[in-house]
Amino acid sequence: MATSLSLSNFFSFLLPPNPSPPKAPPALNSISLSSQKPKNAPLSWSAPEDQSSSLSTELSSVISPSLANANTLFFKSAYNIQVIVDDNEPEERLLNRFRREVMKAGVIQECKRRRFFENKQDEKKRKSREAAKRNRRRRPQARFSQPNKQEVSTKKRDEDDEDNWDMPNEALPY
Amino acid sequence: MLEPPLSCQLSITRKSALSFNNTIVTVTDVWGRVVSWSSASTCGFKGTRKGTPLAAQTAVGNAIRAVVDQCMQRAEVMIKGPGLERDAALRAIRRSGILLSFVRDVTPMPHNGYRHPKKT
Numbered sequence: 001m002a003t004s005l006s007l008s009n010f011f012s013f014l015l016p017p018n019p020s021p022p023k024a025p026p027a028l029n030s031i032s033l034s035s036q037k038p039k040n041a042p043l044s045w046s047a048p049e050d051q052s053s054s055l056s057t058e059l060s061s062v063i064s065p066s067l068a069n070a071n072t073l074f075f076k077s078a079y080n081i082q083v084i085v086d087d088n089e090p091e092e093r094l095l096n097r098f099r100r101e102v103m104k105a106g107v108i109q110e111c112k113r114r115r116f117f118e119n120k121q122d123e124k125k126r127k128s129r130e131a132a133k134r135n136r137r138r139r140p141q142a143r144f145s146q147p148n149k150q151e152v153s154t155k156k157r158d159e160d161d162e163d164n165w166d167m168p169n170e171a172l173p174y
Numbered sequence: 175m176l177e178p179p180l181s182c183q184l185s186i187t188r189k190s191a192l193s194f195n196n197t198i199v200t201v202t203d204v205w206g207r208v209v210s211w212s213s214a215s216t217c218g219f220k221g222t223r224k225g226t227p228l229a230a231q232t233a234v235g236n237a238i239r240a241v242v243d244q245c246m247q248r249a250e251v252m253i254k255g256p257g258l259e260r261d262a263a264l265r266a267i268r269r270s271g272i273l274l275s276f277v278r279d280v281t282p283m284p285h286n287g288y289r290h291p292k293k294t
Binding site for chain 1: 252255256261264265268269273274275276277278279280281283284289290291292293294
């Protein structure tokens with residue numbers, strides 16, 4: 001009884017974050033964060049869950065009717081992307097949704113990157129490329145800083161021109 | 175002894191780190207116990223053809239056919255690994271007429287794990 005009650009508490013505690021499916025964040029660095037979301041079930045729960053699973057389904061259907069059909073492994077597995085499929089959703093639409101989520105999460109990019117070892121040079125190049133991509137989208141105001149630089153450079157050139165590079169008109173001793 | 179599983183999990187793994195690419199489809203029940211599995215190689219493809227989307231489709235078809243007799247109604251799809259076969263496999267599952275509840279990507283992401291072989 002104690003285990004089943006504690007299980008029901010466990011389920012009711014975890015219900016609120018579940019219905020809003022966690023969407024994969026756009027930045028590559030936070031992929032590890034997204035993958036850890038539902039994997040919070042401590043190891044101690046796994047044993048009682050298997051034994052009293054039949055009891056738990058009945059209890060869960062009473063406490064939270066939506067959980068009756070839910071997958072009990074939902075809490076255990078860690079995932080990067082989740083796409084909840086509605087009934088009668090057209091094939092292409094589902095595929096497109098899935099592909100978009102994959103692009104957002106950058107799963108395939110990460111896999112390619114991790115195939116071979118990346119030395120520091122390559123890593124720096126890759127990071128600067130990514131930063132450039134990100135900044136290009138978010139900072140169109142950076143263009144205002146460039147004209148200032150041009151003015152400074154022209155001023156310097158004028159000062160150089162004032163230097164007397166011409167040969168002196170006086171006769172040289174030799 | 176135990177209740178028959180109402181919904182099953184379909185897991186598609188696509189190995190990319192190895193030199194030969196393959197698609198493996200395993201069908202498990204809700205608690206993770208394997209019911210049946212099928213792969214591109216068991217469908218008769220060999221070598222480079224194992225890594226094609228067509229091979230993925232046939233593998234998925236075989237796996238589902240083996241389990242439809244056991245009254246599998248709903249399924250959850252877990253996809254692992256990169257590749258073009260992911261879309262083909264998803265399409266095949268959808269066309270086979272099984273209700274899908276979730277489609278999940280479970281590609282394993284190391285928190286910077288071991289050192290990979292050097293670039294070739």
